[in-house]
Amino acid sequence: MRFTREEIDAALRTVHAAMPPTPQYTWPLLSQRLGATVWAKHENHTPVGAFKIRGGLTYFETLAREQPEVRHVISATRGNHGQSVGFASQRHGLAATIVVPHGNSREKNAAMRALGVTLVEHGDDFQAASEHAAVLAERDALHRVPSFHRELVRGVSTAYVEFFSALKNSPPDVLFMPIGLGSGFAGAAAARAHCGVSTKLIGVVSAHATAYRDSFRARRAIESPATTLLADGMACRTPVPASLDVILQEADDVITVTDDEVAEAMRVLFSDTHNVAEGAGAAALAGALQQQERWRGKTVGIALSGGNVDADMFAGVLGRSAS
Numbered sequence: 001m002r003f004t005r006e007e008i009d010a011a012l013r014t015v016h017a018a019m020p021p022t023p024q025y026t027w028p029l030l031s032q033r034l035g036a037t038v039w040a041k042h043e044n045h046t047p048v049g050a051f052k053i054r055g056g057l058t059y060f061e062t063l064a065r066e067q068p069e070v071r072h073v074i075s076a077t078r079g080n081h082g083q084s085v086g087f088a089s090q091r092h093g094l095a096a097t098i099v100v101p102h103g104n105s106r107e108k109n110a111a112m113r114a115l116g117v118t119l120v121e122h123g124d125d126f127q128a129a130s131e132h133a134a135v136l137a138e139r140d141a142l143h144r145v146p147s148f149h150r151e152l153v154r155g156v157s158t159a160y161v162e163f164f165s166a167l168k169n170s171p172p173d174v175l176f177m178p179i180g181l182g183s184g185f186a187g188a189a190a191a192r193a194h195c196g197v198s199t200k201l202i203g204v205v206s207a208h209a210t211a212y213r214d215s216f217r218a219r220r221a222i223e224s225p226a227t228t229l230l231a232d233g234m235a236c237r238t239p240v241p242a243s244l245d246v247i248l249q250e251a252d253d254v255i256t257v258t259d260d261e262v263a264e265a266m267r268v269l270f271s272d273t274h275n276v277a278e279g280a281g282a283a284a285l286a287g288a289l290q291q292q293e294r295w296r297g298k299t300v301g302i303a304l305s306g307g308n309v310d311a312d313m314f315a316g317v318l319g320r321s322a323s
Contacts, residue, residue, distance in 0.1 A: 001150065001153055001186050001189070001190055001242070001244050001245075002141045002190065002193060003154055003157065003190055003194065003246045005194070007154060008154070008158070008161060008190075008191075008194050010151050011054075011154045011155055011157065011158050012059050012132065012145065012158050012161065013154070014057050014058050014061045015054050015058065015155060016058050016158075016302075018047070018053075018057055018087075018091065019046055019047050019053065020048060022042050022043055022045045022159065022162065022217070023042050023045065023300075024039050024040065024042065024162070024163050024166055024167070025040055025042065026038060026039055026040075027249070027272055027273045029271070029272035029273070030268070030272040030285075030301060032274060033239065033284070033289075034266065034288060034289065034292045034296075034300060035292060035296040035297065036275060036292070036295050036296055036297060036298050036299065037298070037299045037300065038288070038300045038301075039167060039299065039300070040273065040275075040301075040302050040304050041156060041159060041160070041162075041163045041179050041301065041302070041303050041304060042275070042304050043159055043223075043281075043303060043304060043305045043306060044275060044277060044281055044304050044305070044306055044307030047085055047087065047112070047306045048083040048084060048085075048115075048308075049111075049306055049308045050080035050082075050083065050084075050278075050281070050305060050306030050308055051080075051156060051187075051303070051305050051306065052080040052081045052083065052084035052085045052156075052183075052185055052306075053082075053083070053087055053088075054084075054155040054156050054158050054159060054187075055084060055151070055152030055153065055154075055155035055156045055183055055187075056081075056085055056087060056088035056152070056155065057082045057083030057084075057087075057088050057155055058151050058152070058154050058155030058214070059088065059145065059149060059151040059152050059155065060088035060089065060091070060092050062083055062140070062151050063092075063143070064092050065237070067143070070094065070143040070320075071089075071094055071095060072094065072095040072096070072097070072140075072142050072143070073085065073089060073094055073095070073096050073097070073132060073142060073144070073145050073232075074096070074098070074099070074133050074136055074137050074140075074142040074144050075096075075097075075099070075100040075144065075145035075146070075147065076098070076099040076100070076129040076130040076132070076133040076147065076291065077097055077098055077099075077100060077101075077112075077126075077129070077147070077216045078100065078104060078105070078108070078126055078232045078235060079100070079104065079108030079109070079111070079112070079232070079233070079283075079308060080108070080233060080306055080308060081147055082098040082100065082108070082112045082117065083108070083111055083112055083115060083308075085145050085191065086098070086112050086115030086116060086117040086118070089115075089291055090115055090117070090119070090216070091118055093313045095118070096116070096117040097110055097114075097117065097118045097119075097120060097133075097136065098119055098120070098140065099120045099121075099122050099129045099130070099132050099133040100112075100119060100121055100122075101121070101122065101123045101125050101126060101128060101129045101178065102122070102123065102281055103124070104121070104123060104232075105153065105232065105308070105309075105310050106310055106312045107234055107308065107309075107311065108175070108308055108310075111297065111308065113247070114314075117322070120136070120170065121252055125208065125226060125235065125237065126235055126237075127223045127237055127238055128173055130136065130147065130217050130262055138248050141208055143231065144303070145184075146207065147181050148181045148182060148183055148186075148240040148242060148256060150184050150242075151158040152192060153183050153186045153187050153280055154187075154190070155182055155185070155187075156183050156186070156187030157186075157190040157191045157194070157305075158187075158191075159188075159191070160174055160175075160185070160187055160188040160190075160191030160192070160197060160265045161191045161194055163175075163191070163301065164191055164194075164195035164197050164199070165195060167301075168195070168197075169244060170299060171195075171197040171198070171199050171298065171299075172199050172299045172300060172301035173199065173200065173295065173298040173299050173301070174201075174202055174252070174295055174298065174300055174301065175188060175192075175199050175200070175201055175202070175300075175301035175302070176202050176217070176283070176284035176285070176287045176296050176300070176303065177201060177202070177203055177204065177232070177284060177285050177286050177300050177303050178203055178205075178210050178231075178234060178277075178283040178303060178305050179203045179204060179205050179236075179247070179252070179254070180233045180234045180235070180279045180280060181236055181243055182212065182239075182240060182241050182244070182246065182247060183243070183319055184242030184303060184305055185201065185243075185246065185247060185250075185251070186243060186247075188244040188251075188303070189201060189249075189250040190245055190304050192206070192250075199301065200252040201250055201298070202251065202252055202253050202254070202255060202287060203251045203253070203254040203255070203256045204248055204253075204254075204255055204256075204257055204283045204284055204286065205254060205256055205257075205283075206226075206228040206231045206234040206235070206256065206257065206258075206259070206262070206279075206283070206285035207228075207237075207256035207257060207258040207259075207261075208225075208227045208228035208229075208231075208258070209224065209226035209227065209228050209234055209235050209236055209237065210224045210226070210256055210257060211223055211224040211226075211236055211237055211238060211239050211282075212236065212239055212247060212254055213242065213254045213255070213256050214240045215244050215247075216244075216247055216248065216251060216253075216254040217254075218271055219248060220238045220260075221238075221241065222239070223237055223239075224237055225237055228259055228279070229263050230259040230262050230263060230278065230279040230296075230313070230317075231260050231278075231279030231283055232278075232280070233257065233279065233281075233305070233306065235279030236281060236282045239292045240300060255287050255290065255291070256273040257278070257283055257286040257287055257290060258262045259291065261286040261289070261290065262283055263279075263281035263317045263320060264288050264289070265277070265283070265285040265286035265289060266278075266282040266309075266314070266317050266318075267317060267318060268278070268282075268289070268322075269282055269285060269304065270318065274306065275304060276307040276309060276314065277304055277306070277307055277309070277322050278306045278307055278308050278309035279309055280305060280306060281306040281308075281309075282304070283302070283305075284302040284303045284304070284305070285302050288300055288302050299322060302315075
């Protein structure tokens with residue numbers, strides 16, 4: 001998935017009109033732990049606590065220009081995409097309905113409601129919620145915001161344009177990227193091409209939701225159950241074809257991390273940087289820890305893609321000893 005320089009520049013203007021660039025920091029304890037220079041891209045520092053806001057801003061800017069008659073949108077989410085839709089809808093004066101599965105994060109639900117969205121609970125996983133959103137969109141003639149789309153990826157790419165531009169004198173040897181539906185990975189790949197760097201991209205999926213890893217290995221789409229209890233942002237059981245195409249073309253590898261490894265990465269991020277990470281937000285570090293011998297002495301990038309974890313879940317993670 002490629003974008004022109006003009007498209008990326010326009011995305012940067014749209015995103016930066018709503019929020020400043022997020023920081024990338026090296027943390028001495030984290031680098032010491034991995035035996036490498038580790039740069040963390042802090043997408044947990046956006047106004048909704050996750051990277052998804054960037055895609056919402058560009059998607060809705062394009063929607064307002066191309067379909068100004070749209071007044072009500074609908075989408076499905078486990079949380080961060082829904083906050084992005086709510087944030088961007090509010091900026092454009094649109095109504096938004098979000099469908100979430102039963103048992104979704106209470107605090108993500110509360111954050112979405114605070115952004116003015118109407119929340120509908122349906123089904124037991126994201127796929128069921130997404131299918132119900134499609135039904136409601138048809139029934140009520142609502143514009144359906146997809147969870148993966150070129151305009152979303154264009155916005156998300158700005159995070160990694162910031163990242164690679166800030167590190168242009170010494171780009172990372174590798175960047176670990178969590179994969180849910182794949183907009184983050186696709187955005188990083190687009191930014192890598194835009195900035196002309198040779199950083200390897202390693203996708204990280206949950207060991208309890210392996211659709212993209214299995215599909216990467218088989219070179220074709222394969223569904224897989226999504227049973228992760230900790231990394232809800234990675235609970236994908238059906239690959240998106242356009243996203244899978246990008247991963248097949250651009251990934252050096254796709255690896256899996258268990259919920260236990262994710263929990264340890266959450267604890268490490270808190271102890272070494274005092275940043276809060278949700279499960280998916282800590283997955284990149286979990287992957288880097290798993291592969292630390294491969295990258296020892298190198299420069300490693302990790303995407304801290306979000307910090308929206310429920311307080312009781314985070315307390316439970318911090319309270320558990322390392323596995």
